[in-house]
Amino acid sequence: MIGLDGVSANALSDTIGAIYDCALDPHQWSDTCRKIAVLCESTGGGICVHDMRHVQNDQLFVFGYQPEFLDKLGSHYAESPMAAADIVAKIGHVSALSMEELELAESRFHKEVLKPFGLLDIVWFPALRTGGRMASMHASRSDEAPHYQHREISLFKLLSPHVCRALTISDALDIRALRSEILEKTLDVLVAGVFLTARDGRVVYMNAAAERQVRTGNSIRIVNNRIFPADPAARAALSKSIDEASRDDIDKDMSEHSMAIPGVDGAGYVATLLPIDRGERRGIVAPLAASVALFMQDPVQSPLMPGEAFARLYKLTGGELRVLLALAQGLSGKEAADMLGISEPTVRTHLQHIFCKTDTPRQSDLLRLLQNSTPAIRGPQRPALVPDPS
Structure with missing residues (x-):
C-alpha cells in the first residue's frame, strides 16, 4: 500500500x-x-x-x-x-x-x-x-x-x-457525547443521590451524592455492581421494582414509584424510581445505557429543592422553573432544550415569561436574582452565572 x-x-x-x-x-x-x-x-x-x-x-x-x-x-x-x-x-x-x-x-x-x-x-x-x-x-x-x-x-x-x-x-458529538457530559455535570450538583441502572439492575452511573451515600454504607452498598440495601425487605422490594420498571410491556406513562430504604441505625432514605428507557427520556440518557433512574434522598437533611421558593415567589410554572434551573447550570438555550426534551423556541418562550414575572430585562440579571434568592446547593460546585447570549 x-x-x-x-x-x-x-x-x-x-x-x-x-x-x-x-x-x-x-x-x-x-x-x-x-x-x-x-x-x-x-x-x-x-x-x-x-x-x-x-x-x-x-x-x-x-x-x-x-x-x-x-x-x-x-x-x-x-x-x-x-x-x-x-x-x-x-x-x-x-x-x-x-x-x-x-x-x-x-x-x-x-x-x-x-x-x-x-x-x-x-x-x-x-x-x-x-x-x-x-x-x-x-x-x-x-x-x-x-x-x-x-x-x-x-x-x-x-x-x-x-x-x-x-x-x-x-451525530455523536451533539446528540450523545456532549449531552452525556452535560447530564453528568448537572446531576453532580444535586443533593439527592442519583443511580442509573441498566435493564438487568447493574449500576451504570452514580452522581457525587450517590457515591457519598454508598461510602457511608448505613443504608446501601454496591454488591456485584448492583444496589444492595442493608434491609432485606427493602432489598427484595427494590430488586422487584427495578425489574418491573425495566420491562418493555410496562405502561409508558408509568409515574415514579417511591419506597423506603431503612438504615442499620434507624435512619435511611426515601427512594424514587423512574423508568427512563422510553420516549424522550431514552434520548437524554442514551449515552449512559440506562433503563431506570433511582433518586435516593435523606428526608431529614435534604433542603428545599433549589429554586422552589424562588418559583413560588414569582409564580413560575413547572416548565419555566425547569428551564431556569437548566440555564443556571451554564447551559445554552439549545443545550437546555436538548436536556429537557423540548424545542429551543419553547425555551425562549419560557424565558420571556420568566423575564416578565421577575421584572428582569436580561438573562444575566435573572440568573443573578436567582443566585441571590436561592440557598446554595450542597455539592462540588454551585450554579454559575452565564453571560448573555446577546
Missing part, C-alpha cells in the same frame, strides 16, 4: 471497524482514538469540539496531554493555525502543523502553546459541522519524535472519511 509501509491490512481493518462501532456507541471513541494514534505513532490525540458561537472548545476522549496544555490550547485556539485552516478546509481534509504553508516554526502559537509542553507537531482534520459547532480529530507528537511524515499523513487521509461518516451517522 503506497505511503503506508509497516501498517498491516489487519490493523487497518480493525481500526476502521472500530470507527464504525463508534457510530452506535460513542463512548468507544476513547479506545478508537488511541488505536488511530498508535497507528500514527503519536503520543496524544482525541476529538475537539469548537463552539464558534460561544468561542468555546471542549476536548472529548483525549489522552496524552497535560490538563494545563488543554486549558492553554482552548484559550489560544482562535489564534492557532488550526482554527484558520479549518475555516476554509473541507470536511475530512487532513493538515499537519509542520506543513510548510502553515508557517508554524516561528509562530507565537508554537512558542507559547506547544513548545512549553514539549509538543512538536499535530495532525488533524475537521470531521463534523453542525450548527455553530465543529468537531475535529487530532493526534500529536512530542518533541522527542520527528515531525509527521508522508506515511502518517497518508494514514490520516485514509481514515478521515470513515471517521466523518461515523460521526455523521449518529
Whole structure:
C-alpha cells in the first residue's frame, strides 16, 4: 500500500471497524482514538469540539496531554493555525502543523502553546459541522519524535472519511457525547443521590451524592455492581421494582414509584424510581445505557429543592422553573432544550415569561436574582452565572 509501509491490512481493518462501532456507541471513541494514534505513532490525540458561537472548545476522549496544555490550547485556539485552516478546509481534509504553508516554526502559537509542553507537531482534520459547532480529530507528537511524515499523513487521509461518516451517522458529538457530559455535570450538583441502572439492575452511573451515600454504607452498598440495601425487605422490594420498571410491556406513562430504604441505625432514605428507557427520556440518557433512574434522598437533611421558593415567589410554572434551573447550570438555550426534551423556541418562550414575572430585562440579571434568592446547593460546585447570549 503506497505511503503506508509497516501498517498491516489487519490493523487497518480493525481500526476502521472500530470507527464504525463508534457510530452506535460513542463512548468507544476513547479506545478508537488511541488505536488511530498508535497507528500514527503519536503520543496524544482525541476529538475537539469548537463552539464558534460561544468561542468555546471542549476536548472529548483525549489522552496524552497535560490538563494545563488543554486549558492553554482552548484559550489560544482562535489564534492557532488550526482554527484558520479549518475555516476554509473541507470536511475530512487532513493538515499537519509542520506543513510548510502553515508557517508554524516561528509562530507565537508554537512558542507559547506547544513548545512549553514539549509538543512538536499535530495532525488533524475537521470531521463534523453542525450548527455553530465543529468537531475535529487530532493526534500529536512530542518533541522527542520527528515531525509527521508522508506515511502518517497518508494514514490520516485514509481514515478521515470513515471517521466523518461515523460521526455523521449518529451525530455523536451533539446528540450523545456532549449531552452525556452535560447530564453528568448537572446531576453532580444535586443533593439527592442519583443511580442509573441498566435493564438487568447493574449500576451504570452514580452522581457525587450517590457515591457519598454508598461510602457511608448505613443504608446501601454496591454488591456485584448492583444496589444492595442493608434491609432485606427493602432489598427484595427494590430488586422487584427495578425489574418491573425495566420491562418493555410496562405502561409508558408509568409515574415514579417511591419506597423506603431503612438504615442499620434507624435512619435511611426515601427512594424514587423512574423508568427512563422510553420516549424522550431514552434520548437524554442514551449515552449512559440506562433503563431506570433511582433518586435516593435523606428526608431529614435534604433542603428545599433549589429554586422552589424562588418559583413560588414569582409564580413560575413547572416548565419555566425547569428551564431556569437548566440555564443556571451554564447551559445554552439549545443545550437546555436538548436536556429537557423540548424545542429551543419553547425555551425562549419560557424565558420571556420568566423575564416578565421577575421584572428582569436580561438573562444575566435573572440568573443573578436567582443566585441571590436561592440557598446554595450542597455539592462540588454551585450554579454559575452565564453571560448573555446577546
